[in-house]
Amino acid sequence: MIVAAVAVAAAGLIAHNVLSLPLAPLAVENVGPVAVYAALLAWCVAARDGIAARAALTFWAGLNLVGGALTVLPLPLLPFVPEQTVEHYAAHAIYAIAQVPLLGLLLTARRRPAGPPQGRFARSPRRPERQREPRPERDSGGV
Template sequence: MDRPSVRRWAVAVIVSGAVAWFGMYMHNIADLPGQDLLSVETSLPTLITFVLVVLWFVRAIRRAVTWALLVWAWISLIGGIISVLPLGILPFEPAQTPMHYAFHTLYAATQVPLIVVTSRWLRDARRDPQPEAATDAVDQ
């Protein structure tokens, strides 16, 4: 990957990670009673997303971290969908209202950019025998 490409990937990972986090944050703050940034339901996913995005910049583990980001986004997307299904094992707090469904739609939709970016990075890295070689100039 050439130097401008590496910079574009870095911006794409940061922005898509932020969008994914923002969707989760908006869902939790708006739709779950009594939530704030320090609530476990918000702070733990915030920490996971932040740490994974930061670790993406560690060249030696970038491929593994990209996989972790991809899995994290899929877990969020699938969890956002499954948690509104009328399954007897799930609690229905808050009430299953159109507003609740709208926030789950927002939450799920904001995971898509991170899924796309990480999937494309992994695809491009597979095509390039040394995808990290060009990053040396950027990392210095």
């Protein structure tokens, strides 16, 4: 599932660069970020608990989501003036929306409790009933 979400996120980045910029799919501006996705995915798969790897992948996807949303705006802090056309906005929408499945998967996976499945259909092991120790008898006060 995470492999497919990473593939969608990377495809969104490539789609933006091919549609908005005069870049070939194998240009370094595409290959570099896709290599980061691939490295973070490999780390997530190989890591024992994967907390740091998942956090890094979440950060990377979030950075691409925010970057995809902000770099379409003509902000004075950007070193370029983005094209203000419907096509360019559509390319940025594709780029940003493609990050959502990966972020959703990563963020919901962090909230799920570890351990066996819970819920109505989960099988729970039978617990042996505890043996109660007999209560000590009370002193009735000398009768």
